[in-house]
Amino acid sequence: MQELELWTLDELCDHAFDIFEELAAESLSAQDYALYQQHYETRGYADLTLPGEDWVDIMMQDLDPELHFEAQIGLTGEAGEADMVLARILLSREKYESLCHAQWRGQ
Numbered sequence: 001m002q003e004l005e006l007w008t009l010d011e012l013c014d015h016a017f018d019i020f021e022e023l024a025a026e027s028l029s030a031q032d033y034a035l036y037q038q039h040y041e042t043r044g045y046a047d048l049t050l051p052g053e054d055w056v057d058i059m060m061q062d063l064d065p066e067l068h069f070e071a072q073i074g075l076t077g078e079a080g081e082a083d084m085v086l087a088r089i090l091l092s093r094e095k096y097e098s099l100c101h102a103q104w105r106g107q
Contacts, residue, residue, distance in 0.1 A: 006067075006093040009048055016071030016089045017046045019100060027104040028086060036075060036086060043075040045083070055090050059101065067093050074105075 007015060025033055036044070051063050051070045074085040085105060092099040 004067075005095045007095055009069075009093075012069060012091060012093055013046050013048055013071060016048075016091055017073060019089055019091075019102070020046070020071075020073045020087050023102065024087070027102070027107070029106050032084075032086060032105055035084075039075050043078070044073075045076055046071055046073045048072075051090055055101075059090070059099075063090075067097075068099070069093065 024036065028036065048069045048071055050065055051068050055068075055070065056063060069091055071087075071089045071091060072085050073087045073089065074083055077083050087105065088103045090099065090101045
């Protein structure tokens with residue numbers, strides 16, 4: 001059996017951010033994209049979490065908590081406001097796994 005080649009969590013976060021950057025202009029509303037462009041340097045973030053149950057329903061398959069992560073990318077809130085999650089991206093840590101599914105704010 002061949003051993004899986006895995007992204008580190010930092011690499012996976014960078015990979016998710018690259019996907020976000022590539023697709024954000026066409027996937028976000030013009031207003032959300034402009035807001036992101038204006039504030040990403042000071043308020044932008046990307047966090048990795050375990051995928052929620054909604055991903056199991058969407059993907060119609062079980063997800064391995066050791067291999068699958070949800071990247072949440074957005075802007076931190078100001079003056080006590082909640083963070084604005086612009087995209088949730090489901091990814092595998094396996095480098096050659098093609099699993100990638102995104103949910104965008106407003107869709």
